[in-house]
Amino acid sequence: MARFDGKVAVVTGGNSGIGLAVAKAFAREGASVVVTGRDEAALQSAAKEIGAGTLAVRADATRLAELDSLMSQVKSRHGRIDALFVNAGVGKFVPFEQVTEAFYDEIMNVNVKGVFFTVHKALPLLGPGSAVVLNASINAHKGMPGTTVYGASKAAVLNMARTMAADLVARGIRVNSISPGPIESALLSRLGMPDEQLRQTKDWIRGQVPMKRFGTGDEIAEAVLHLCSAGAGFTTGADLVIDGGMTL
Numbered sequence: 275m276a277r278f279d280g281k282v283a284v285v286t287g288g289n290s291g292i293g294l295a296v297a298k299a300f301a302r303e304g305a306s307v308v309v310t311g312r313d314e315a316a317l318q319s320a321a322k323e324i325g326a327g328t329l330a331v332r333a334d335a336t337r338l339a340e341l342d343s344l345m346s347q348v349k350s351r352h353g354r355i356d357a358l359f360v361n362a363g364v365g366k367f368v369p370f371e372q373v374t375e376a377f378y379d380e381i382m383n384v385n386v387k388g389v390f391f392t393v394h395k396a397l398p399l400l401g402p403g404s405a406v407v408l409n410a411s412i413n414a415h416k417g418m419p420g421t422t423v424y425g426a427s428k429a430a431v432l433n434m435a436r437t438m439a440a441d442l443v444a445r446g447i448r449v450n451s452i453s454p455g456p457i458e459s460a461l462l463s464r465l466g467m468p469d470e471q472l473r474q475t476k477d478w479i480r481g482q483v484p485m486k487r488f489g490t491g492d493e494i495a496e497a498v499l500h501l502c503s504a505g506a507g508f509t510t511g512a513d514l515v516i517d518g519g520m521t522l
Contacts, residue, residue, distance in 0.1 A: 277503045279304035282352040286310045286335060286392055287362030289320040291459040292409065295491025296359050296498045301325045303499065308348055310335075310362065335362045335388030341395040348399060355399040357502035360392050361409045363427075367420040378423050385427035386434075393438060393449075402446030405502040408435045410451045412517045428453075432513055439511035448510040450501045455517025456480075458488040484519035 283300040287293040288309030301307045301324045309324065310333040311317045321330040329351055333340040348355060364384040368377065393406055400406070413421045414428035435451035442449055456479045480486050497514050500506055515521055 276304035277499065277505075278357065281305045281356040282308070282348070282354055283357040283359070283502070284308040284310075284348060284355050284396070285359045285361060286333075288324075288359075289313060289316040289330075292454065292457060292491050292494050293359070293361040294320050294323065296361065296495045297324050297328075299492070299495035299499055300357065301328070305357065306352055308344075308352070310344060335392055336383045338391055338395070341391055345395050345399060353399075354401060354404075355396055356404050358393070358396055358400065358404070358406045359409070359498050359502070360389050360406065362388055362392070363409060365411075365424060367424060369420055370422050373423055381423050381427050385424070386430045389431055390434060393434075397442075400442075400445070400447050404447050405506070406438070406442075406447065406449045407498050407501050408438075408449070408451040410435070410453045410513065412453050412455045412515060412521050414453060415515065415521050435513065436511045443510060448501075448506070450506070450509060450511065451513045452494065452497055452501070453513055453515045453517070453521075454489065454494050455515075455520040456483065456488050457494060458490055482520055483517070484522060487518065489516060489518060 278300055283305040285293050285297040288297040289311030297307050297309050306327060307324050308329040308331065309320055310331050312334050314332050317330040317332060321328040331344050331347055333344045335341065364381055366381060389408055408431050410431040411428040413425040414432045432451055435449050439449040494516060497516050
């Protein structure tokens, strides 16, 4: 299949995890791909994985000048955006009583401000028939200990998808969101847990999922590409939960 032949796909936070899986899927189906991230070395490595012609742009979604630079480079190279996956985000978790102002501000700046202004800055490049997908989380749907700030930020993303869909429908732009459950990635490893604690945490998470496993980046990519494709042409303002039944 080549649903995205001749299309331009932009994936923020596309240098690892879900973002990288989605970027590679877009490339496999013919898209010209642009990825962003904050780690230059990881970006260049990702660009090689995605394939020749990939534009990798170092950009921090919380810095509007860097978003302006990103969109300027996309405009110069491609002239437009057909599919935008707003994936850049941060996941940090502490008990409620340990939340600090700095912790709160970091998560809200990336997960809310960054998401909003990524779409806002991309708007001049999004034309009729284009599609936007925001990456939310099942934490927007469930109350889980230690996730108060993160869950609130992702609940905001869910609402932004709905309200942006209403704002942009007259322009012919569709906006949807996905809410992934636990996905196999390096996220847990980056939390710095001892090996035994990491193993126990993964086992506990699997126990909460009716399918008794983590999802994969490729499974999330399938959902994102569908929502960006012509096959989802009558879908806007929707949220697709991809969690192995965890929210059940």
